[in-house]
Amino acid sequence: MSPYPKNAVRLIEQFIGAPLDELADARRRASPASYVTRNAAPILLIHSDIDPDIPYAQAQLFQRRYVEAGAHAELVTIPGAPHDSWNYARWFPDVMDRAVAFLKHNLAMRK
Numbered sequence: 001m002s003p004y005p006k007n008a009v010r011l012i013e014q015f016i017g018a019p020l021d022e023l024a025d026a027r028r029r030a031s032p033a034s035y036v037t038r039n040a041a042p043i044l045l046i047h048s049d050i051d052p053d054i055p056y057a058q059a060q061l062f063q064r065r066y067v068e069a070g071a072h073a074e075l076v077t078i079p080g081a082p083h084d085s086w087n088y089a090r091w092f093p094d095v096m097d098r099a100v101a102f103l104k105h106n107l108a109m110r111k
Contacts, residue, residue: 048081
């Protein structure tokens with residue numbers, strides 16, 4: 001059984017060109033988590049803990065891969081939010097404030 005919702009499974013299968021339970025190597029090659037290196041650009045992951053489209057564990061995995069590679073990744077968890085929490089007035093200010101702070105901090109480090 002897949003950890004992904006049916007609509008996500010359909011999209012993933014179209015992308016890799018095979019059923020999700022086949023071609024593990026194709027899935028690995030299709031995942032950005034497979035290409036994280038120490039020199040990867042800093043990344044801000046904003047994810048709901050109950051996202052109905054993309055499992056929260058995927059954001060955790062991506063952050064873990066960054067940390068293991070020695071790169072910088074921040075994971076902001078938006079409790080109880082839908083997939084696109086930044087489109088809702090309830091979460092918009094917090095998400096935007098965090099994104100701006102992340103960009104200011106990381107762009108300042110590059111000067």
